[in-house]
Amino acid sequence: MKHIYTHDNIMVVHSARNVLALNGIESFVKNEHTIPVGANHGINNTFLELWILDDQDYEKASAIIASEIENQAPKDSWVCSSCNEENDGSFEVCWNCQSPAPGQTSQ
Numbered sequence: 854m855k856h857i858y859t860h861d862n863i864m865v866v867h868s869a870r871n872v873l874a875l876n877g878i879e880s881f882v883k884n885e886h887t888i889p890v891g892a893n894h895g896i897n898n899t900f901l902e903l904w905i906l907d908d909q910d911y912e913k914a915s916a917i918i919a920s921e922i923e924n925q926a927p928k929d930s931w932v933c934s935s936c937n938e939e940n941d942g943s944f945e946v947c948w949n950c951q952s953p954a955p956g957q958t959s960q
């Protein structure tokens with residue numbers, strides 16, 4: 854077993870685990886059951902650890918997490934070139950006029 858990833862947001866850890874599962878890598882979340890059910894207070898202080906079962910998957914797993922999870926960090930906000938409204942970095946089109954975000958058109 855090998856520790857592959859740590860995050861304080863259970864949703865992030867679970868999505869990392871799901872991504873690994875889709876790639877055929879078995880993993881499990883440590884510390885998950887130390888959080889009392891329904892206790893939202895203090896959850897941010899508990900770091901959840903993701904461990905892989907097979908050490909030989911480590912390089913592949915860390916590459917997958919780097920590309921699939923860590924690259925999803927919040928993006929900078931952007932200004933629409935059509936209407937000059939500011940948009941959240943997660944928006945792929947302008948909320949006001951539906952113009953595509955910069956960089957979205959080339960895909």
Ligand SMILES: [Zn+2]
Nearest residue numbers: 933936947950
């Ligand atoms: Zn716009």
